[in-house]
Amino acid sequence: MRRWNGWGDDSIQAHLAPEALDFLQQQLGQPKRPQDASLEAVCAQIERDQPSRFGGALAHPLIDIRPEARLRSSYGQSLGDWIQLRFGQVARVSDGVAFPESRAQVRELLDWAAAHNVLVIPCGGATSVVGHLLAPAGETRPVLTLNLTRLRALTDLNREAQLATFEAGVLGPDLEAQLRAHGFTLGHFPQSFEYASLGGWVVTRSSGQQSLRYGRAENWFAGGTLLTPGAELNIPPLPASAAGPDLREWVLGSEGRFGVLTDVTVRVTRLPEEERFIGIFLPSWDAGLAAVRELAQTKTPLSMMRLANAVETLTTLKLAGHAGQIAWLERYLGWRGCGEGKVLLFIGLTGSRAQVANAQAEALGIVRQFGGVSTGQMLGKKWAAKRFAGVYLRNALWEAGYMVDTMETAIPWGGTTAMVNAIENAGREALAGFGERCHAYTHLSHVYSSGSSVYSTFVFRLGATAEESHARWWALKTAICKAMVAQGGTISHQHGVGKDHAPYLGVEKGAAGLAAIDAAIQHFDPKGVLASGNLR
Amino acid sequence: MRRWNGWGDDSIQAHLAPEALDFLQQQLGQPKRPQDASLEAVCAQIERDQPSRFGGALAHPLIDIRPEARLRSSYGQSLGDWIQLRFGQVARVSDGVAFPESRAQVRELLDWAAAHNVLVIPCGGATSVVGHLLAPAGETRPVLTLNLTRLRALTDLNREAQLATFEAGVLGPDLEAQLRAHGFTLGHFPQSFEYASLGGWVVTRSSGQQSLRYGRAENWFAGGTLLTPGAELNIPPLPASAAGPDLREWVLGSEGRFGVLTDVTVRVTRLPEEERFIGIFLPSWDAGLAAVRELAQTKTPLSMMRLANAVETLTTLKLAGHAGQIAWLERYLGWRGCGEGKVLLFIGLTGSRAQVANAQAEALGIVRQFGGVSTGQMLGKKWAAKRFAGVYLRNALWEAGYMVDTMETAIPWGGTTAMVNAIENAGREALAGFGERCHAYTHLSHVYSSGSSVYSTFVFRLGATAEESHARWWALKTAICKAMVAQGGTISHQHGVGKDHAPYLGVEKGAAGLAAIDAAIQHFDPKGVLASGNLR
Structure with a gap:
């Protein structure tokens, strides 16, 4: 069974060697082991404090309003998400979750939401680390999560053109298994591979560990179907085109703000020798x-x-x-x-x-x-x-009393070392403000001719309470985001923007760029059915 | 001196071997050698029939209204352009040409045009083969061509990140010479290399002969500045970004409809060993x-x-x-x-x-x-x-009495042979309607894992008059465009859309796609200062 408040399957337990714990204790001081809230307690809290608004005139046969379903589709894997879940202090969860099983059901739910003044947040494997799945602060409309993971079929395979079409909710291992049966691979292996969905990779411009060969989402996403609130955008999987703006690029990075991606055609390769x-x-x-x-x-x-x-x-x-x-x-x-x-x-x-x-x-x-x-x-x-096992260490570290966050950016060569120093120092200084230490280290996960990504990890102690832990995390994250854009880096090389990074988007896009993105949102979704607060 | 009614420098004369002429005559029948109009006669015709409307209250010190300058900036290299020029029957030329020498002058001219209800058509090396440079049919406003070729400097070179920034009007050979002095190359070599401009390559999504190594414009265009009628879009040259829509992609393929591209940062490589x-x-x-x-x-x-x-x-x-x-x-x-x-x-x-x-x-x-x-x-x-010499053969063929047109598309594997047959047959059948034969042949110029481009050449006889020649060409072109989109191909793999291919764009983009492009045009250029009829 998938963990509700941590990474991965609960039958997989990562262990930290005693010397590893000693090493961290030397770096950070003696931690306090936390006491996690139970799923039952959290569900009871949701039932009591946030009863679903989907009932009576707003009932819909496709919508599940049970607290656990609502909870599991409202949180991703950011450290902020973990703090809420582990301490049992959940903020806002959606009012219900639908698991559409066809493109027609997605359309039906979108139309229903538009007609009933309901906000829709699409959701794939719920692995976002930038707050995509939470209802936006201040939202007064009922919130429907559209969980797409039952849309998982391989619907077409053109062996000659090496083009495979999947429903967008398919998760990494399922996608690779379906392709492997035919001798192909997509080759997209982000660390979140085990639970992340194909559609999620596209709309957040994901990059896998072997993108140098297989490409980023931009490179392998050949076409597909986006259901916007008012229309259907179908993009044919051409090998290349010079015919005006490339509409694939209006789906990539759209983070659920222009429409719901239901079908994705990808460029695949034969399994390597x-x-x-x-x-x-x-x-x-x-x-x-x-x-x-x-x-x-x-x-x-x-x-x-x-x-x-x-x-x-x-x-x-x-x-x-x-x-x-x-x-x-x-x-x-x-x-x-x-x-x-x-x-x-x-x-x-x-x-x-x-x-x-x-x-x-x-x-x-x-x-x-x-x-x-x-x-x-x-x-x-x-x-x-x-x-894909390393990410399970986060569970073990939490249980030992440590939080882990990762931050990533990309920058042209010449700025790499200054960026690494700025990010690591920002993290350390932010925690010093709490009298805490921070163990920070960095790798370049993706290398390009003109520059590289910079991916830093921060390990620091949990606070005694949710509030204290959250304050440490937020101070660290804020300081690092500011440092990243101040150094000229992007606010995201591979995780997307979500809500957590949205305040920093303007540094990269500029006023004219933000205005253009807003105009596109206004065009595709004039009523704000998808106004989740992600991206913008 | 550059030819005004054909390809390239007039000191370079391509010759056809006698056996080549024999071969063509066997294929197509005996041609009639045409009589070209003189530049003087055409300029006199412009002076008489199309006096510039830039004078008096509409005079501007940066605008050249001499007929030859207007003529040279109003025509590209499509066969339709050639027919008008060679027969001396020019349709619509712009009212004047400005050669801005700075970004500030581009801004000044754009603002002036907006204030005076003038249509602006940006122009680089005037090598368009899809009618980009002609004023749109039915346009009643005065037309200003913005010739950007004096904007040609290398303004920044980051050797470490292999990023070079040029002003957008630089032509291919000048760009390569400036880079070669530092040991670098862009490696972008379309057949029009000798006269095509960097900015033109970007806004029409150009592809060079060695794109397999150096990439299409999409791959090497790292960032730059687009002056829109109301704003300035600045795109930083990040190696990669997952932060929302990629604004580079709103410049690529924009064909002068969103703004004027003034500065371009490109990813370069060291000269190969x-x-x-x-x-x-x-x-x-x-x-x-x-x-x-x-x-x-x-x-x-x-x-x-x-x-x-x-x-x-x-x-x-x-x-x-x-x-x-x-x-x-x-x-x-x-x-x-x-x-x-x-x-x-x-x-x-x-x-x-x-x-x-x-x-x-x-x-x-x-x-x-x-x-x-x-x-x-x-x-x-x-x-x-x-x-780069092959394209000079078009001059020699014309002078021998033959027209040459090329058409190109791209399609996933599986459809290639059917596409080649459909295109070549469409050309032959269209000319059979005039009792004429057509020598058609094809190559794949660009090959991808999921498909390839298809690039076909058509040689056929000139008519006795401009009208007869135009009728043959237009019938051929129309039949081929219809065949290309009917087979599921793009309307352009490497030449852009311009005016000639605009009617077919909807097959690739769909109604929702066209509506999105129109919304972007409306956002960037609400007054239609750049409403040249290109693309849409």
């Missing part, structure tokens, strides 16, 4: 940066580059357990010039056997110029095996 | 199709794929002259299994020496599976040397 992940150490952050920049700018055909800074590298090694093996590895790396301050780079190699061999030779030739030391596939296999 | 073009024959069209599809779907890192069908292959060999060498080559190919019906594929290999060697081995390994026979770099070098 071979795949390898190789761990490479470099002597310093600057050497690592220079190496990944060179790999990207020479268009070396890798499927992934992921460069951890020195603190993340150290943290990874510490949290891995296996202190004996790590000590041996560090001795070897020291001999090879990678001592204190060393950084860990993972590269992915995917394709035919010849491509993998060629790309590996090209890549290792380049990283060696920067002092890189390959450790072969040993660490890479470990990373790949745990690529 | 090595570049090769290799000519490969395959035994049949089906074998060629299967080979390029496999190369694309395996992501073999080529910089170009260009597959000619059998008639284009034959025509290329016939027009090349060198009958003796060709006969020898054909004997050799016959022994290797490529006889009648053989097709010619050019692949481009660009990058480091290692990348070129690896990609060549991978590519040749794949094409061999489909019966491909490499002829090494011999034909490839010839192709590369003449890549």
Whole structure:
């Protein structure tokens, strides 16, 4: 059963090694273990304090008004969401959830909502980390969540053109399983893969770990159907077009404000003949940066580059357990010039056997110029095996008394190090205001010829209460968002904007850009049926 | 000096070999050599029939109202444009041309036009083949052409991020020369490279011959400034962003309807260590199709794929002259299994020496599976040397009595052959209605994993008069456009929509899509200052 107040399936329990807990305690001080609220108590609270407004004249046979369904569709996976759920202090949940099973039912519900002055919030796998699913503050209309996860069929597969059409609510593992049966893959593997939906990836412009080969959502989203409150936008899956504005781009990043995405055609690939992940150490952050920049700018055909800074590298090694093996590895790396301050780079190699061999030779030739030391596939296999398990550590950390948040941006080369420093310092300073410490570390998860993403993780102690915990989190998040846009970065490289990042959108888009987005919202949704407060 | 009624510099004279003329005469019948109108006569006609309305209260110091300047900025390179110019029957030219030298002057002219009820048509290198530059039929306002080609400076180069910012009017060769001085290239080489402008490439979503490596305009356009009638849209050159709609995409394909693009930041690359073009024959069209599809779907890192069908292959060999060498080559190919019906594929290999060697081995390994026979770099070098010269042949063909038109689309795999047949037949049937023949042939200029472009050439005889020639051309073009959209193709893969293709845009975009584009036009340009009739 999926956890209602944490990540993933409740049969999977991540464990922190004693040395990992010792390490964090040294960094952050002794934590207090929290006491989680029970699902029953929270549901009772919803029943009592927020009775559904869907009843009587506003009843609809497709809408489920049970508290647990409402609760599960109103929260994502942001730290703010967790704080509310774990402490049992839920703010606003939707009045009901519909699980449409056809495009016609989505249309019916949209029309019904428009006719009855109901706000609609579309929802996929409920993995948002930027507050997409909460009803907007101050909203007085009843709120209907449209949970699309029963729309999960592969409805068309054009093997020759490698185009697959799915209903938009299909979740990552289900999508890959349906494709794998035919020998194909989409290759989109964000960390939230296990629960995130295809439609969610499109409307938030998601990027997977191997986007270097398979592309960001922009690259593999070929077309589909968006049901707007008044119309139906159908986008054919052309390989390319120079015929005016590309309407795919009006769906990508629309975050449920222009319409509900019901059908998605994606560009797929045959399952690769071979795949390898190789761990490479470099002597310093600057050497690592220079190496990944060179790999990207020479268009070396890798499927992934992921460069951890020195603190993340150290943290990874510490949290891995296996202190004996790590000590041996560090001795070897020291001999090879990678001592204190060393950084860990993972590269992915995917394709035919010849491509993998060629790309590996090209890549290792380049990283060696920067002092890189390959450790072969040993660490890479470990990373790949745990690529979707790492996120379960958040559960274990919470239970040990620690909060974890991650923040991500992207910036042209030249600004990377300043951005990393600004973000990590902002987090530390924000918590210092509470007399708290913060363990901050960073990796570049996506590398482009003109720049990279910057993905930072912050571990800090829970407060004694929901309010205290929330205050710490919000201070940290606010400080980091301000630092990101001040440094010229985007407010989101891969998570979307939601409500939490909406105040910062204007720095990137400018007044004219915001006005254009508002005009599009006004065009597609003049009555505000989808005015969830996400994006704008 | 640039030709006013044909392609390119008038010091460059393309010649057709006698056997080429014989070949065409066999295909099409004996042509009649036309008598071109003189520039002086056409300018006198403009002076007499279309006096400029910019004078008196409507005078502006930046506006040139001399007939030749007005003429040169009102026509592009479509066959319809040529017919008007060569026969000296010009329809509507603009009332004046301004050559702004700064962003401030563009703003001043836009504001002046808005205040004085003047229509503005932006213009770059005047290479449009879809009628962008003509004043719209029925327009009663005075028309100002904004020729941006004096805005040509490289204003910023971030070597580390490989981002170059240019003023938008810079032409291809000037842009490449400015970059090459710093060791970089944009790598965007459409056939119109010699005269096309950077801004034009962006607003029409241009695609160059080596887009497989360097990307389409969508891929290398990183950001810039669009002056709309009421505002200024500034787009920062982020490497990637998941923050809502991507405003770059509101500039790409806007064809001057949302604003005037004044500054463009592009993603550039270091000049490659090595570049090769290799000519490969395959035994049949089906074998060629299967080979390029496999190369694309395996992501073999080529910089170009260009597959000619059998008639284009034959025509290329016939027009090349060198009958003796060709006969020898054909004997050799016959022994290797490529006889009648053989097709010619050019692949481009660009990058480091290692990348070129690896990609060549991978590519040749794949094409061999489909019966491909490499002829090494011999034909490839010839192709590369003449890549921008071929378009000069249009001049020589016209002077010999033949018109040439090209039409292009893109479609998912599975539809390619039906599309080629439909287009070529539509052209032949349209001309049969006039008792004329048509020599039609096709190549795939751009290949993607999910499909390809289809680029067809039509050679047919001039009529005795402008009207007769126009009637033939328009019948051909109309029949082909209808065939393209009926087959599910886009109305433009690389040339934009302009006025000529605007009637067909709705098939691709749908009613909801057109309404959204119209809403955006209404938002950016409520007064219709830029209502040129292009796109919509």
